[in-house]
Amino acid sequence: MRNHILFILILLLMNGCTMLSSKNEDIKTTIIELEKQALDQWNNGNPDGFLELTADDVVYIDPAFESKLEGKKALEDYYNTIRGKIKIDLYKMINPVVQASPEVAVLTYNYEAHRDGMVFKMNCTEVYRLDQKNKWKIIHTHWSFVQPGKI
Numbered sequence: 001m002r003n004h005i006l007f008i009l010i011l012l013l014m015n016g017c018t019m020l021s022s023k024n025e026d027i028k029t030t031i032i033e034l035e036k037q038a039l040d041q042w043n044n045g046n047p048d049g050f051l052e053l054t055a056d057d058v059v060y061i062d063p064a065f066e067s068k069l070e071g072k073k074a075l076e077d078y079y080n081t082i083r084g085k086i087k088i089d090l091y092k093m094i095n096p097v098v099q100a101s102p103e104v105a106v107l108t109y110n111y112e113a114h115r116d117g118m119v120f121k122m123n124c125t126e127v128y129r130l131d132q133k134n135k136w137k138i139i140h141t142h143w144s145f146v147q148p149g150k151i
Contacts (some may be wrong), residue, residue: 028098031105031128034136036093043088043113047079055129055137062143090114103130110146121146 038049051072060069060078069075094110107126112119127140 023102024100027100027102027105031098031100031107031126031136032093032096034128035096035107035109035126039091039093039111042086043091045082045084045086047083050138051076051079053128053136053138055131055139058139058141060141062141063145088113088115104128105136121148 034053038053041047041049054072054075056072058070058072058075060075062069069078091114092112094112096107096109099106105128107124107128109124111122111124113122114120123144123146125140125142126138128136129139131137
């Protein structure tokens, strides 16, 4: 009898792990898809995809700035100064990795943009949080320049 109970407990535990693993895979797929949709708009001069994904309490770090931007309003004000000015011929999201828990996901990837025969390479980290409406929102963005030849 104890063996049967132990066997059932092991099966339940394994099923729970499988469900958790499946849920994490769903989160990873969702986060990458959200980011790609926003990048598709961004690369055509439209920051609205990212603004829709942005939480009110976002922190945004960019090597073009001396200091970080805090809050969605500050980010929106910045985005409005460059709205319509960005046009990327081709971009690549390289090696995206999502580390997920039920309510927070961290996305990291290398970004490669091709424009006018030039290639720009950057690193990106986005932290997403599941909000009260069950929507993934960006609470932290960090862009940095790729340092060629450095590990």
